[in-house]
Amino acid sequence: METLPQDIIANILSRLPVKFLIQLKCVCKPWRSLISDPQFAKLHLKQTQKNSNFSRYRVLLITEPLESIACEASAEDLDDESKLILELEYPSAMKKTPDSDDLVDGWLDLGGSCNGLICAVFEHERIFLWNPTIREAKELANLNAFDPKASFSYGLGYDFLTDDYKVVRAARPSTANASNETEVEVLALKSNNWRRVQGLQSGTEIEGPGLFFHGTLHWLAARETGLKKIYVIVAFHMVEEKFYELVPVPDHVEESKDNTLVLGISGDCLCLFYGYDCENVFEAWLLKEYGIKSSWSRLFSVHRDILHGYKYWENALCYTKTGKVLIDYDGRELVWYDPKEKTSKTFTPGNHWDWFQPAIYIESLVSPNCYGATNV
Structure with a gap:
C-alpha cells in the first residue's frame, strides 16, 4: 500500500x-x-450514489436508544434483530450537557435530509444539522421570530453552484393573521444567516419536511380554487431560491379529508403514496418523467385489509429497489409490504420511549462542521 x-x-x-x-x-x-x-x-x-450495489437508504428511528435500519432489509434480517438494528448515539451538541443522556429541551421535529445530513428542530427555536453516521452536529443561527401560532415546514438541500447546504423554513400564518402568504427564509450553512426570500403564493399550503431530489426541494401542496381544493407538487430551486409549481398529482386524486398523500422517491423518480379511506384502498404512483403530468403511472393498488395493524395513521416512508413499501404504523411499528406477492413483514423496535419518529437518510462522511465558522 x-x-x-x-x-x-x-x-x-x-x-x-x-x-x-x-x-x-x-x-x-x-x-x-x-x-x-x-x-x-x-x-x-459520489461513489455511493452511482453504485447500485449499495443499499443507500436507511431509516433512522428517533427514539431512545437511537436506532438505524436498512430500508432494503431482507426477510432474514427482519428475523434477526442483531443484524437488523444498528444502534447509534446522539451527538453531544444536541444534549443538555456533553455527559447527559437527555436531549436539549423541546419537542423534536424533523426537517428533511440531504447527503447524510438531517435537519433537526427543537420547538421551532433551536435547529441543528446532524450526521448520525459520524455523530456530528452543528447548531445553526437563532431562528427569526414569526407568528407563534404559525404552521412551520422545513427542508434541507444542496446548492451545487456554491457547494453549500441550505435550510429552508416556511411559516404559514394562523387564521387570525391578516396575511395569508406563507413566509419563507433560507439559511446557507457557510454564512449561517437567515434571509427572507420569495414566499409561497396566497392560498398554497405545504406541510411536513421537504424532499430533496434533482437539486430541488419538493413538497406536496394544497391550493384552494373557488370551492375546490387541488393538490400539486411544488418545488424550491436551491440555486435560484424560488418556488414554482412542478406538476399536479394524478387526476383521480380528489379532495377528501380522509385521504393520505405522501411524497417519496423510487429509484430516480418521484413517487406518490395515496390512501383513501372511503374505498379502503392504498396505492402508489410513479412520475416517470420529471415534471410531466402525463407520465404518472400507477405502481400498485391494494385493498387496505391486507395492511392490517395501524390504529391512527400509516406513513409510507419509501419504495425499495426490491419492490417493497416501507410503512410506519403509528410511530410504533415498521412494515415491509410486498404489493406483488401481497405479503408483509412487521417489526416492532424495542425502546424506552415506546414510540419513534422516522427519518430516511443515507450513510455519508459529510460533516456539518466543515461549512462556516460557527461550529458546535
Whole structure:
C-alpha cells in the first residue's frame, strides 16, 4: 500500500461503506487525514450514489436508544434483530450537557435530509444539522421570530453552484393573521444567516419536511380554487431560491379529508403514496418523467385489509429497489409490504420511549462542521 499513489488509495477507499471507513481511520495518520478530508467525503458520496450495489437508504428511528435500519432489509434480517438494528448515539451538541443522556429541551421535529445530513428542530427555536453516521452536529443561527401560532415546514438541500447546504423554513400564518402568504427564509450553512426570500403564493399550503431530489426541494401542496381544493407538487430551486409549481398529482386524486398523500422517491423518480379511506384502498404512483403530468403511472393498488395493524395513521416512508413499501404504523411499528406477492413483514423496535419518529437518510462522511465558522 505504501507504494500506491495517494489518489489510487483514495479511489479504493471511497468504494467502502462508511462503517468500515470509520474503523480504518485508526490504521495510520495518513489514512485518518484522508478519510477526514471534506474532499474525500464528496468523492465517497459520489461513489455511493452511482453504485447500485449499495443499499443507500436507511431509516433512522428517533427514539431512545437511537436506532438505524436498512430500508432494503431482507426477510432474514427482519428475523434477526442483531443484524437488523444498528444502534447509534446522539451527538453531544444536541444534549443538555456533553455527559447527559437527555436531549436539549423541546419537542423534536424533523426537517428533511440531504447527503447524510438531517435537519433537526427543537420547538421551532433551536435547529441543528446532524450526521448520525459520524455523530456530528452543528447548531445553526437563532431562528427569526414569526407568528407563534404559525404552521412551520422545513427542508434541507444542496446548492451545487456554491457547494453549500441550505435550510429552508416556511411559516404559514394562523387564521387570525391578516396575511395569508406563507413566509419563507433560507439559511446557507457557510454564512449561517437567515434571509427572507420569495414566499409561497396566497392560498398554497405545504406541510411536513421537504424532499430533496434533482437539486430541488419538493413538497406536496394544497391550493384552494373557488370551492375546490387541488393538490400539486411544488418545488424550491436551491440555486435560484424560488418556488414554482412542478406538476399536479394524478387526476383521480380528489379532495377528501380522509385521504393520505405522501411524497417519496423510487429509484430516480418521484413517487406518490395515496390512501383513501372511503374505498379502503392504498396505492402508489410513479412520475416517470420529471415534471410531466402525463407520465404518472400507477405502481400498485391494494385493498387496505391486507395492511392490517395501524390504529391512527400509516406513513409510507419509501419504495425499495426490491419492490417493497416501507410503512410506519403509528410511530410504533415498521412494515415491509410486498404489493406483488401481497405479503408483509412487521417489526416492532424495542425502546424506552415506546414510540419513534422516522427519518430516511443515507450513510455519508459529510460533516456539518466543515461549512462556516460557527461550529458546535
